[in-house]
Amino acid sequence: AQSVSQHNHHVILSEAASLELGCNYSYGGTVNLFWYVQYPGQHLQLLLKYFSGDPLVKGIKGFEAEFIKSKFSFNLRKPSVQWSDTAEYFCAVNALSGATNKLIFGTGTLLAVQP
Amino acid sequence: SQTIHQWPATLVQPVGSPLSLECTVEGTSNPNLYWYRQAAGRGLQLLFYSVGIGQISSEVPQNLSASRPQDRQFILSSKKLLLSDSGFYLCAGSRQDSMEKLFFGSGTQLSVL
Numbered sequence: 230a231q232s233v234s235q236h237n238h239h240v241i242l243s244e245a246a247s248l249e250l251g252c253n254y255s256y257g258g259t260v261n262l263f264w265y266v267q268y269p270g271q272h273l274q275l276l277l278k279y280f281s282g283d284p285l286v287k288g289i290k291g292f293e294a295e296f297i298k299s300k301f302s303f304n305l306r307k308p309s310v311q312w313s314d315t316a317e318y319f320c321a322v323n324a325l326s327g328a329t330n331k332l333i334f335g336t337g338t339l340l341a342v343q344p
Numbered sequence: 345s346q347t348i349h350q351w352p353a354t355l356v357q358p359v360g361s362p363l364s365l366e367c368t369v370e371g372t373s374n375p376n377l378y379w380y381r382q383a384a385g386r387g388l389q390l391l392f393y394s395v396g397i398g399q400i401s402s403e404v405p406q407n408l409s410a411s412r413p414q415d416r417q418f419i420l421s422s423k424k425l426l427l428s429d430s431g432f433y434l435c436a437g438s439r440q441d442s443m444e445k446l447f448f449g450s451g452t453q454l455s456v457l
Contacts, residue, residue: 235387265446273388273434273448319387331403332378332438332446336387 235335252320350449367435
C-alpha cells in the first residue's frame with residue numbers, strides 16, 4: 230500500500246532563511262507526486278506537482294521540489310522564505326497502478342516564519 | 345472552475361446521535377469524490393472515495409459510511425456517533441480522467457460530546 234512520510238512536523242524559520250521540507254513515499258511503481266499548502270483560514274491548494282520529465286519541478290510562489298526516484302523522495306524547497314509562507318504543507322502521492330483514483334497525503338508540516 | 349460546496353461548517357452532536365454531512369460539486373461532471381479527515385499530527389486521512397454513482401471504496405474501518413446518490417453529491421453518514429469521530433472533515437473532488445489536481449471544500453468541524 231502507498232504511504233507518505235513527512236519527517237518535519239513543525240518548522241520555525243526566520244525570514245530569508247532557506248527551506249527544505251522532507252517527503253518520502255513507499256511505493257515501488259510509478260507515481261505522481263504533489264505538494265499542497267493550506268494557509269491559515271484558507272482551503273488546501275496545489276503548490277506544485279510532478280508527473281514525469283524533469284525531476285526538478287517549479288511551483289507557485291518560488292517553491293520547487295525535486296523527485297529523486299532512488300530515494301523515494303520529493304522534498305520541497307524555497308531559497309528564501311517570507312512571513313507569508315507561514316502555512317501547513319502536505320506532500321501527497323498517487324500510485325499509477327492498481328487503485329489509481331486515490332491521493333494519499335502525509336501528516337503535514339506546519340511552517341512558521343518569523344519576521 | 346470546479347467548486348465543492350460542503351455543509352455545515354461546524355456541527356456539535358451528542359454521542360450516539362446520527363450524522364449526515366453533504367457535499368456537492370459544481371463545474372465538472374462525473375468527478376471522483378473523496379472524504380478526508382484532517383487531524384493535528386495525522387494530516388489528511390482518506391476515508392472514502394467514489395468514482396461514480398453508487399460506487400464507494402472505504403480506506404479505513406470505522407464507524408462512518410459514505411454514499412453517492414447522484415453524480416455530484418457525496419454524503420458522509422453515521423448511525424451512532426462516537427467521541428472518536430470528532431474531527432475536521434473535508435470533501436474533495438478531481439476530474440475523472442486526471443488526478444492532476446484535487447479541489448477541496450471548506451470543511452466541517454465536527455465535535456461529538
